[in-house]
Amino acid sequence: MSDAYRDAFFMLHRDLPREGPGEPADIIWAAGVAGTPSSARICDAACGPGADVAALRRVAPDGKVTALDKYPHFTAQAQALHGDDPVVTITTGDMGQITGPFDLIWCAGALYFLGITAGLKTWRAALAPGGAVAFSEPCWFTDARPRKAVDLWADEYPAMTDVAGIDAQVQAAGYTTLATRKLSAAAWENYYGPMDKRIAALSPGDTSEMQQVLAEARREADVCRAHPESFGYLLSVVRPGGI
Ligand SMILES: C[S@@+](CC[C@H](N)C(=O)[O-])C[C@H]1O[C@@H](n2cnc3c(N)ncnc32)[C@H](O)[C@@H]1O
Numbered sequence: 001m002s003d004a005y006r007d008a009f010f011m012l013h014r015d016l017p018r019e020g021p022g023e024p025a026d027i028i029w030a031a032g033v034a035g036t037p038s039s040a041r042i043c044d045a046a047c048g049p050g051a052d053v054a055a056l057r058r059v060a061p062d063g064k065v066t067a068l069d070k071y072p073h074f075t076a077q078a079q080a081l082h083g084d085d086p087v088v089t090i091t092t093g094d095m096g097q098i099t100g101p102f103d104l105i106w107c108a109g110a111l112y113f114l115g116i117t118a119g120l121k122t123w124r125a126a127l128a129p130g131g132a133v134a135f136s137e138p139c140w141f142t143d144a145r146p147r148k149a150v151d152l153w154a155d156e157y158p159a160m161t162d163v164a165g166i167d168a169q170v171q172a173a174g175y176t177t178l179a180t181r182k183l184s185a186a187a188w189e190n191y192y193g194p195m196d197k198r199i200a201a202l203s204p205g206d207t208s209e210m211q212q213v214l215a216e217a218r219r220e221a222d223v224c225r226a227h228p229e230s231f232g233y234l235l236s237v238v239r240p241g242g243i
Helices: 003-013 024-034 053-059 072-082 116-124 147-156 163-172 185-202 208-226
Strands: 041-045 064-069 088-092 102-108 127-140 175-182 231-240
Touching: 003 185, 003 208, 024 053, 024 102, 024 127, 024 175, 024 231, 041 053, 053 064, 053 072, 064 072, 072 088, 116 127, 116 163, 127 163, 127 175, 147 208, 163 175, 163 231, 185 208
Parallel strands: 041 064, 041 102, 064 088, 102 127
Antiparallel strands: 127 231, 175 231
């Protein structure tokens, strides 16, 4: 990735409310499945701009939230939103290095950076006894796959698998899947709605790199909106060992 491409990418993504699909209902559901206590110590691993922190606080009103992301401009955004909350800690760092102990590790659309199996193995030591991980992951929902979707994911995430494939990677890490659910259309619009406005504001793009970044973002949003039955994000709540 060239510097000019990276700059254009971050120009598009700067100041978006979130960096992937999601909604508060996902967090409420996941905390219920995991039995997350009101005093939970929660990690928002790869928090992006901090869109999920408020809902994580709500499911653990007597707990604490540690939110971290690799990129300082995302953590600066999260800090601006939540920095005044005394039980929220925002840090810039590598989610592969978290130490815990955490009762819930929440990871929206980012575990694939570590790999599901490798990431879950790494996080085992960071979980408190009885703790759980909830993560969302791109997933094929049907065997019949539209050509445009196959091409998109071959470019963006060739290792993308289906529900059984995700579960197999969870089991390979020594975890059990407690429950799964698909992210809703509303969760997608929370991401693509603001993205549409940003694309329109930056179009047609003042450099070739920006034009490329805008074209890629438009393509992704178009294909995702056109084929929600075929693929999407699967939210999995998992726990080390048997249930
Ligand atoms: C698709 S975005 C999701 C962000 C956020 N969870 C959300 O839903 O808005 C993926 C995020 O993973 C972060 N990331 C990638 N690798 C990371 C790592 N090793 N440690 C921490 N954050 C990482 C990126 O900076 C980016 O913010």
